[in-house]
Amino acid sequence: MHELSIAHSLIETVEEALASQPDLRVTAVNLQLGVLSGVEADSLLFCFDIATADTRLAGAKLQIESVAARAFCAACGHDVSPVAPHWYRCPECGAVCAQLSAGRDLQIASVEVVENNEERANEAPSA
Amino acid sequence: MKPRLLEIRKGVLEKNDLLAEGLRARFQAAGVFTLNWVSSPGTGKTALLEATLKQMREQGQRVAALVGDLATENDAHRLARSGAPVRQIVTGGNCHLEADMIESHLARSGWDLNDLDFLFIENVGNLVCPSSYDLGEDLRVVLLSVTEGEDKPLKYPSMFNSSDVAMITKIDLAEAVEFDRAAAYANLETMRPGLRVFETSAKTGRGLTEWIAFLAEQRAARLASRSQG
Numbered sequence: 545m546h547e548l549s550i551a552h553s554l555i556e557t558v559e560e561a562l563a564s565q566p567d568l569r570v571t572a573v574n575l576q577l578g579v580l581s582g583v584e585a586d587s588l589l590f591c592f593d594i595a596t597a598d599t600r601l602a603g604a605k606l607q608i609e610s611v612a613a614r615a616f617c618a619a620c621g622h623d624v625s626p627v628a629p630h631w632y633r634c635p636e637c638g639a640v641c642a643q644l645s646a647g648r649d650l651q652i653a654s655v656e657v658v659e660n661n662e663e664r665a666n667e668a669p670s671a
Numbered sequence: 672m673k674p675r676l677l678e679i680r681k682g683v684l685e686k687n688d689l690l691a692e693g694l695r696a697r698f699q700a701a702g703v704f705t706l707n708w709v710s711s712p713g714t715g716k717t718a719l720l721e722a723t724l725k726q727m728r729e730q731g732q733r734v735a736a737l738v739g740d741l742a743t744e745n746d747a748h749r750l751a752r753s754g755a756p757v758r759q760i761v762t763g764g765n766c767h768l769e770a771d772m773i774e775s776h777l778a779r780s781g782w783d784l785n786d787l788d789f790l791f792i793e794n795v796g797n798l799v800c801p802s803s804y805d806l807g808e809d810l811r812v813v814l815l816s817v818t819e820g821e822d823k824p825l826k827y828p829s830m831f832n833s834s835d836v837a838m839i840t841k842i843d844l845a846e847a848v849e850f851d852r853a854a855a856y857a858n859l860e861t862m863r864p865g866l867r868v869f870e871t872s873a874k875t876g877r878g879l880t881e882w883i884a885f886l887a888e889q890r891a892a893r894l895a896s897r898s899q900g
Contacts, residue, residue: 545766545799545800546765546766546767546799546800546803549765549767549769549800550683550684550803553683553684553686553687554683556686557679557681557682557683557685557686558679561677561679561681562677568677571674572674575683580828580829580832580833581803581829582799582800582802582803582829582830583803628828629825629828629861629862630861631828631832631862632832632862632863632864633861633864640864640865648829648833650682650683650684650803651680651681651682651683652679652680652681652682652683653678653679653680654676654677654678654679654680655676655677655679656674656675656676656677657674657675657677658672658674658675659672
């Protein structure tokens with residue numbers, strides 16, 4: 545179970561990306577997670593909620609987009625999506641594909657943010 | 672008020688990957704060939720590493736080892752019997768090694784990389800988590816013991832298909848546990864076509880000569896490519 549470490553790295557990466565904008569609060573993180581990343585989505589969701597407490601990502605939603613394995617098959621010249629357990633085999637012609645171009649992804653695509661001040665201003669009238 | 676979308680496009684483990692690239696560059700500059708050993712607990716990583724270190728030292732190779740565990744320094748004590756410099760990394764609950772642990776332990780070890788030919792990193796016994804973390808190694812070696820079941824590669828795809836070499840350990844027990852060699856090889860080949868496989872026994876020494884010769888070849892090839900580049 546290294547999803548807690550991953551969650552901490554994820555928060556650190558977002559904090560660094562937003563370092564120059566201290567007034568932003570994060571409401572959602574859009575993550576691309578490859579099927580071969582070795583990271584379990586459910587565990588990561590669980591750890592994310594715990595790890596984000598007391599940060600500016602507190603309460604944010606982690607939105608995970610699963611990324612399929614992709615490879616270029618040199619034998620048949622197609623871009624293909626190999627499937628389990630034959631991750632290095634072309635599903636169309638059966639040849640060995642030397643390299644995967646996607647599937648190990650563990651990347652933050654974007655975050656959704658609000659201004660802290662604006663939020664307070666918006667909340668004030670209804671309070 | 673609607674949230675706005677900010678593009679980030681950054682790998683979650685980018686920091687680890689950058690540190691690992693830095694380590695890899697340092698290892699290559701110093702001519703140190705580095706291996707990251709991964710397996711489930713109880714595969715015999717430490718026993719095989721101890722035997723490997725001992726034999727390589729006898730052949731005049733300059734070897735050292737970093738060994739990761741959640742707790743205890745037992746493995747470092749075992750490996751030190753080989754006479755090689757060894758340093759324990761106690762992860763304190765972390766289920767894998769990360770590049771910054773390698774960097775900080777190397778800094779504190781007092782080892783001069785220029786005095787080493789090979790650095791062995793024994794990862795925490797775990798077939799899942801270490802697969803995500805590059806440690807700057809030249810080779811990732813996954814170990815599978817004959818007592819574990821031939822379908823391990825299918826159950827842990829991320830680890831097996833990110834490895835460069837597979838080692839079948841405890842081969843001296845193969846017959847007793849009715850190890851199905853053909854099935855094991857087929858599963859390894861499925862996970863990583865063309866994967867180089869060695870069969871070894873730390874107890875009898877079987878396969879060690881071939882394995883150590885392979886390491887020497889790999890290092891020589893790496894040095895040759897460095898001098899060309």
